[in-house]
Amino acid sequence: MNRIWCFGDDIDTDQIIPGRYSPYMTSEQDLARYAFIERRPDFAPNVRPGDIIVAGKNFGCGSSREYAPRALQKCGIAAIIAPTFARIFFRNAINLGIPLFEADLTGVLADGDDGRLDLALGQLVTPRGVHALPQPPAFVRAIHAEGGIVAYYQKYHRFPVESSGEGTDTW
Amino acid sequence: MSQTLSEQILSHAAGRPVRAGELTVVEISRAMTIDSIAPEVIDVLHEQLGIHQIPYPERCAIFIDHVAPASSLATAQAQVRARHFAREQGIEAFYDAGQGICHQLMVEQHLVMPGSVAIGSDSHSTTYGAIAAFGTGMGTTDVALAFATGHSWLRVPETIRVNLTGTLSPVVDAKDIVLHLLSRVRGDGFTYQAVEFHGAQALSLGSRMTLCSMTTEMGAKAGLVPPDDLTRNYAPVPDWLRVEGGADYEDVIHVNLDEIDPLVACPPAVDNVVPARDLADVHVDQVFLGTCTNGRLQDLVAAAELLRGRRIAPGVRMIIIPASHAVLQAASEDGTLSTLLAAGATIGTPGCGPCIGRHMGVIGSGEVCLSTGNRNFTGRMGAPDADIYLSSPQVAAATALRGVITDPREI
Structure with a gap:
């Protein structure tokens, strides 16, 4: 089982990784350490490969910085599920091969829930039920x-x- | 069949008629990247794609603007790589530290033309719609692929038509138009869509750039002003690029410019907009006049008109960063700079300045900055517990004078 990390609406790329922590200002090797460093300092030390982000609308708005989805990829995030994504983040994630699903599970799941992602069947299985994910x-x-x-x-x-x-x- | 401006431009770049909703591959007339992203683009080209000579260096551009001049060894080393890459690849459109902000230079230096498609590794690439180009922001990998192939893929966006009517009041700015729009459609109101601004004939090129720049803050893929005499004065407009009656718009929004007041976007969201006069109890520590959104000569002149013969309030730092070297030089020659300096403001090297919170005006815990920039997200300009308010240059100047957020009509 993997952990579900819940976030609210309008999570901008400055929250995912502030510009001051970009590879330009620091280093590519440290990128994963800085994911959500100010928004949610408990994220980077505790996230595990296979974990899933469940967020509200307009996830990834703001800057075009591709190191935002790349930071989440380096943390091992297996998928991001949100009702809508900002367009540049959406493109960047597609290009990097990070699965995104347009679905609203914020009212259904809670932070810290266990979850198992089944990409073949297009579903997320949690103790709260089986949640169908729309096919990209x-x-x-x-x-x-x-x-x-x-x-x-x-x-x-x-x-x-x-x-x-x-x-x-x-x- | 009639087409929107975006459909016309993307059809031309695709070499076949395309309509909203279609996925297509388009020729990119200009792909640009910046100091902070260029090293990643170079890595994708060299290490992932194995490309050592890009095929169309004349269709690329690189700008040193996001940390300019370099503030640390890490940024200096990255800029060395970008300089070396531009030289070895034969990229003539290379603009070093101090020349200015990428989006300002793309237009000012005529690197983007009406009717063309330009992409940049910066979200405010929507700015190029001011001269009726289809400009859009993309990430490292997309820009690297455009450098490598001269092409990109995209989905042809639906278009929202914004009809501007009436006349802006004195000291009300194009920034107020776009803040007004943000308050109505919100930060994701135009996601994946293009915006056309009709009725913008009275707006200067700089004001059009402000409008188009900020469309990305509503989630838009592109923002365009239909070509007119001002556009033709900038560069030739292709015959086929014109507003077509019967084009299919997703929605039409009416904005009466007579009714717009000086506005401010409150932290932590660009669409959290209130009239400036309602914020008279907000003390500011720093006023920042600059950025790709509002760092042009007209913005400096608008501030100088309010600051002339006056002094900024004690305890307020006013940092002015011209959008380009040409803006700085023009402001020097016409006396604007003297007026600003006499009022107590200071001037930084042309570039992005503290907008991204990396140098030249980073704000600390508990501080408040009023900025003419485009984003007020938590932590954007420095400490996560600092507050960023966004406004026009006129509100910025009035606020610098009073030390609290001020409607410029009170000055």
């Missing part, structure tokens, strides 16, 4: 299957949205 669009699944956009590009030498060729992919 096909091109996102294609990127994740390769572990991120860079790996995808190196394998196929094109962007995933070119795959259909008809230009009719919508989302």
Whole structure:
């Protein structure tokens, strides 16, 4: 079982990692240590690989800093579940291969709950029940299957949205 | 079929007609990165993609602005890498410390053109909509891939049409328009959408940049002002880029400029907006005039008009950081700088300054800063228990004079 970490609405990237703690100001090696360093100092020392973030609306708003989702990835966060994500964070997470699910579980789950993520079945199992997670669009699944956009590009030498060729992919 | 401005620009960049909701690959006319992100971009290019010579150096740009000049050995070393990379790759659009903020220079130096698509590793890349370009912020990996391929993928956004009517009152600023809009649609009101500002003919290029810059604070992917004579005066506008009757807008929002008061966004959210006159009990320790949102000559002039012949309040530090070297030079030549200095303000090297809380005006515990910047998130400019209020340059100047947040109409 993994731990559920709950956050509220509008968690901006300055809360995920303040600009003063960016790799530019510190070092890439220390990135995981600084996740939520001021917003929630108990997070980085206690988070374990496979843990899951459950948050409110507009998660990841603000700066385009990719080191925000990368810090969470380096902490081993297995998925982030929120009703909505800010667009740049959403893109960055897709590119890095971090699973995001647009679902509102904030009223259902509590911080510290146990949870087991089943990506194949698209569900989160907790002592409170089995929570279905919406399936990401096909091109996102294609990127994740390769572990991120860079790996995808190196394998196929094109962007995933070119795959259909008809230009009719919508989302 | 009629198209929105975003659909027109993205169709052109895709080489085929696209509509809102479609995923497409587009040619990137200009991809830019900055000192704080450039080392990551270089790492992705060299180490992950194995690319040692980028194919289109003439379509890239690098700016040293987020910590400029370097404040520490770590930032100095990163800037050495960025300088070396620009030189070895033949990136002529390299702007070193002191030249100014990336978004200001992208427009000022004509690095982005009407009707083109430009991306930057900074969220305020939406600024380029001021000259009717599709500008949007992306992360390290997207910018590295654009450097590597000259292209990017994106979803064509739906468009919200904002109709501006009426006239701004004296000392009310474009910043107040966008704070007003934020108070109505909130910080996620335009998520994944583009915004078109109609009725902006009376607004200067600088004011248009302020509007478009702040659209990212509403979650927007791009903010655009339709091309007009001001745009054509900036650069040629493609024939195909024009407002088309019958374009499909997701929503239409009306803003009456006559009714807008000087406004302030209170901590810790950009959409937490109240009239400046309601905050007269808020004492400030620091006033910061600058950033990509409000660091242009017109912003310095607007502040100087209120500060002329007056002194800022005892106990208030007023830090002014011009958005570019050209802004600083112009303010020096027209006397604006003398007025600001005579009032007791100090001037920093053109760049981002303390907006991101890294140098040149970081605030400590319990301190209050009123900034003309774009974000007032907890800890953004320094201590997590410091408070950041956001306003126009006019409110900033009035506040510096009184030491408490002040409606400039009271001066």
